Amino acid sequence: MADMKLPTRSEDFSEWYNQLVLRAELADYAPVRGCMIVRPYGWALWENITAALDQRFKATGHVNAAFPLLIPRNFIEKEKSHVAGFSPELAVVTHGGGEELEEPLVIRPTSETIIGHAYAKWIQSYRDLPVLINQWNSVVRWELRTKLFLRTLEFFWQEGHTAHATSEEAEAETRRMVDVYTDFARNEAAIPVIPGRKSDAEKFAGADITYSLEAMMGDGKALQFCTSHNLGQNFAKAFEIRYLDKNGTLQFCWTTSWGLSTRVVGAIIMVHGDDQGLIFPPRLAPYQLAIVPIFKSDGEKATVMENARRLQRELADAGVRVKMDEREGISPGFKFNDWEMRGVPLRLELGPKDVAKQSVVLARRDRPGKEGKSFVAQQGIAAAVKQQLDEIQQALFDRALAFRNSRTVDAADYEDLKKAVESGFANSWWCGSGDCEAKIKEETKGTMRCIPLEQPGGSGKCVYCGKQASERAIFAKAY
RNA sequence: CGGGGCGUAGCGCAGCCUGGUAGCGCGCCUGCCUUGGGCGCAGGAGGUCUGGAGUUCAAAUCUCCACGCCCCGACCA
Numbered sequence: 200m201a202d203m204k205l206p207t208r209s210e211d212f213s214e215w216y217n218q219l220v221l222r223a224e225l226a227d228y229a230p231v232r233g234c235m236i237v238r239p240y241g242w243a244l245w246e247n248i249t250a251a252l253d254q255r256f257k258a259t260g261h262v263n264a265a266f267p268l269l270i271p272r273n274f275i276e277k278e279k280s281h282v283a284g285f286s287p288e289l290a291v292v293t294h295g296g297g298e299e300l301e302e303p304l305v306i307r308p309t310s311e312t313i314i315g316h317a318y319a320k321w322i323q324s325y326r327d328l329p330v331l332i333n334q335w336n337s338v339v340r341w342e343l344r345t346k347l348f349l350r351t352l353e354f355f356w357q358e359g360h361t362a363h364a365t366s367e368e369a370e371a372e373t374r375r376m377v378d379v380y381t382d383f384a385r386n387e388a389a390i391p392v393i394p395g396r397k398s399d400a401e402k403f404a405g406a407d408i409t410y411s412l413e414a415m416m417g418d419g420k421a422l423q424f425c426t427s428h429n430l431g432q433n434f435a436k437a438f439e440i441r442y443l444d445k446n447g448t449l450q451f452c453w454t455t456s457w458g459l460s461t462r463v464v465g466a467i468i469m470v471h472g473d474d475q476g477l478i479f480p481p482r483l484a485p486y487q488l489a490i491v492p493i494f495k496s497d498g499e500k501a502t503v504m505e506n507a508r509r510l511q512r513e514l515a516d517a518g519v520r521v522k523m524d525e526r527e528g529i530s531p532g533f534k535f536n537d538w539e540m541r542g543v544p545l546r547l548e549l550g551p552k553d554v555a556k557q558s559v560v561l562a563r564r565d566r567p568g569k570e571g572k573s574f575v576a577q578q579g580i581a582a583a584v585k586q587q588l589d590e591i592q593q594a595l596f597d598r599a600l601a602f603r604n605s606r607t608v609d610a611a612d613y614e615d616l617k618k619a620v621e622s623g624f625a626n627s628w629w630c631g632s633g634d635c636e637a638k639i640k641e642e643t644k645g646t647m648r649c650i651p652l653e654q655p656g657g658s659g660k661c662v663y664c665g666k667q668a669s670e671r672a673i674f675a676k677a678y
Numbered sequence: 679c680g681g682g683g684c685g686u687a688g689c690g691c692a693g694c695c696u697g698g699u700a701g702c703g704c705g706c707c708u709g710c711c712u713u714g715g716g717c718g719c720a721g722g723a724g725g726u727c728u729g730g731a732g733u734u735c736a737a738a739u740c741u742c743c744a745c746g747c748c749c750c751g752a753c754c755a
Contacts, residue, residue, distance in 0.1 A: 204716090213749075221689095232747070288754075309755090342754060343679075350754070403755095411755090423755065460755050493714055532715035539715095550714055560714085568715090644751090 205540075207474045212418040216469060220347045223477050223541045225464065233345035233352040237461070240541070241348075243485035244464055245355065249335060251387045251483065252357065252459065255379045261331040261359060266313050268336075269304040274312035277437040281311065284404020288340040290352075306339040311405060311430070311456055314360045315438035322452060325364050325444050329372070333359040348465035349422070349678055356460035362440060362452040366431070369453035370408075373429040376457040377410045377652075380425050388463065389480035389595040390414050390470050391603055392424050393673060395649025398636055403456075407431035413648045413673060415603040416469035419623040421648045421675035424466055425459035465678075470599050477542025478564050480595050481588040486522040488514065488584060489538040493531045493550035506554045510547065510580060517581035519588070539564060544591045545584060565591050565598070616662050616674060620645030624675045628668040630661035639663055639674060648673040 205222070206214045220226050225241030228234075237245065253263070269292065276282045285308050292304040307313065318330060337355045345351050359376065363369040377394050384392040392412035402409035406428035414424045434440070435451040444450050471478040481487050492507045494500040507523065514521045522543070524534050531548070538546055548560040559580065563571035575583045606623025610616035619625035620643050629635065629647070636647050639662075650672045661668040 217748085228747085284754095338755090340754070343752080344750090344754090354755070356755070426755065458755065462755055491714095495713060528713090530713050530715085530717055532713085532717085534716090535714095536716050548714070552714080 205474065205476065208417055208472070212469075215472075215474075216465075217347065219468065219472065219476055219540075225468075226347050228347075231352070233342060235347055235351045235353075237355070240485055241464060244467070244479065244483060245461055247483045247485065248387070248463060249357070252379075252383055253333075253335075255383060256333050256357075256359065259331075259375060259379060261333045261361075263334060264332050265334055265336065266307075266310050266317065268307055270307050270310075270313045272303045272305050274316060275305055275308075277312065278405045278434055280433075281405035281437075285309070285340075288342060290339045290341055307336075308338055308340045309456075309458070310334070310336075310338070310358055310360065311434050311454075312438070315434045315440055315454070318360075318362050318452070318454070319438045319440045322362060322440055322442050325442050328362060328364045328442060328452065329368060330362040331359075331372075332361070333357055346465075346678075348461055348468070350462070354460050354462070356458050358456060358458045361455045362435070363454070364442065364444070364450070364452070366453050369431070369455050370429055373408065373410060373427050373455045373457070376427040376455070377412070380412055380427065380457075380459060383459075384412055384414070384424055385596065387480065387482045388467055388470075389482075389592055389599065390424070390466060391596065391600040393649060393651050394653075395651040395673065397426075397649060398631075398633070398647045398672075400633055400636055401647060403428045405430060405433050406456075407433065410652075411649055413675075414466055414470060415599075415606065415624060415675075416466070416678065417472065417602070418469070419606050419675075421624065421673070421677040422462070422466050422469070423648075423677070424463060425457070427457035428455060430454045430456060471595050472542070473567070475536075475567060476540030478595065479542040479544060481544045481592045484542065484544050485520065486543050487520045487588055488545040488547055489522045489524055489534075489543045490547045490549060491524050491531055491534045491538070493548060495551075499551045502554055503549060503551060506577075507549050510549070510559065510577065514581055514584060517585065519581065519584055535562070539567075545587055547584075561587060563587060563591060565594050610662055610674075611659075613662055616645070617643050620675055624648070624673050625662075626671055626673055627662035628659035629670060629672040630664055630666045630668040631670065632661070632664065632666075635661060635663035643674075645674045645676050648675050648677060 205218055208215045224238045226238055227236045229236050289308060290306040293300060335357045337353050339353045342350050342352060361372050381392055381394050384390045392414045394412050397409040397411055408429040410427045412424040413421050416422050432451045432453055434454050440452040441449050468477060490507055490511060492503045494503045511521050511523050544564045546562040553559050557577045558574050559577060561573050561575050608615060608619035608625055610619045610625040610627045616625040616627055640646050650670050654670060658667055658669045
């Protein structure tokens with residue numbers, strides 16, 4: 200019985216995370232180091248994430264396509280900083296059909312190069328622009344240290360790739376996607392994120408500007424939720440993506456790319472979970488409500504199940520994702536704990552007493568114990584359930600935001616910053632110098648997460664060197 | 679790649695020091711009993727002890743060599 204309990208988050212956050220992912224059956228380890236099997240429950244969550252995003256991408260004019268997994272190695276080498284950034288983590292295919300290949304192929308670590316190659320063929324005129332394509336796929340990066348969902352050799356994601364006629368349009372697209380992701384993070388994942396700009400040291404290999412959303416996990420560390428890159432003309436020049444403008448002049452395109460991966464599953468776990476297990480935000484939860492029927496005799500079973508099925512239908516018809524727990528020989532108490540561990544936002548308990556009263560017990564996952572339980576009449580159950588789901592969605596966001604605020608320090612001097620990054624975010628004036636950034640990283644292990652888009656204005660003294668600074672930046676230890 | 683830990687039943691571990699019939703808990707199967715917060719009882723199935731080599735009458739146990747995984751750093755969505 201003792202080993203049914205998870206380690207608590209405060210005693211070992213990392214172990215809490217690992218065990219929870221395995222026990223809740225979100226994922227499992229694969230035979231190859233660093234690879235992950237996403238199990239049905241985890242994939243169901245990912246499907247809800249992809250649906251919420253895909254709908255937003257399409258609403259902003261993007262279309263989906265599929266580009267190949269294998270890329271000629273020389274493609275990667277065409278963009279100077281891209282090759283420098285990705286070479287160490289490439290998986291290379293050297294043999295095919297029993298023969299050594301004349302030119303090795305790499306398994307895509309990201310698709311800028313192969314898509315750039317295609318765009319060069321497809322784009323001839325300003326009339327062909329903009330090109331707004333997204334793809335859902337998996338990519339491979341030979342990471343040294345892996346962790347389920349957060350960093351695996353192969354990971355699932357989407358990568359959007361766009362080409363534009365002007366620098367301004369490319370920048371607008373890059374920023375538009377930051378807004379789309381921010382909306383998704385806040386309203387679907389219930390995660391407060393800080394949209395911001397990356398430093399030169401932290402930006403994408405081949406980008407002029409990288410924007411990211413940064414989120415605080417339950418242990419105070421930062422996680423990069425997703426990124427959006429303005430690639431300038433770097434890839435356009437490397438792959439000769441050109442168009443004739445209205446004046447008949449040959450111009451290089453301006454391109455962007457933006458991506459979000461299965462890592463956000465890890466973010467959802469680490470932002471919302473508690474010592475009892477997962478807590479999924481209702482809008483993304485595979486099951487929004489689990490019904491636990493309770494009965495002793497066969498006679499009770501018949502009446503309870505009949506009533507339970509009626510409620511199940513009514514809720515499903517109203518658009519609620521319902522799971523009926525019909526497992527036999529397992530006590531209700533076990534099921535309560537089980538669904539709590541699995542993060543289902545609402546639980547509906549139905550026993551003979553409830554049937555008699557034509558009511559149910561609703562238990563909120565975000566409020567443990569009796570406090571979260573309420574008796575609700577069966578009449579109008581769907582409306583009551585939907586309202587509670589909305590409340591939970593909002594409560595999770597509010598709680599995460601309050602937690603982040605409680606662990607974010609406006610660090611005026613270096614001592615403050617050092618202390619702040621031990622437990623959360625430091626928000627400080629930064630002069631923009633890579634030297635200061637590097638020193639801070641070396642001395643505190645805290646890295647420059649982003650320069651928030653929202654700035655207070657004015658100026659102050661750089662937290663490290665004391666020189667005049669006009670921007671504030673977030674420093675934190677990161678995943 | 680540096681540091682640490684670990685490979686014994688599906689999972690978690692003991693046994694190893696001091697060599698001699700491979701064990702415990704959970705899970706699983708069958709039956710009974712139970713079911714409103716992680717039920718109970720009885721019976722049962724399940725193992726080339728990560729791999730290889732060596733020492734020995736005898737190796738999970740001692741020696742050497744591989745391999746794998748996890749955790750902590752550097753790198754990263």
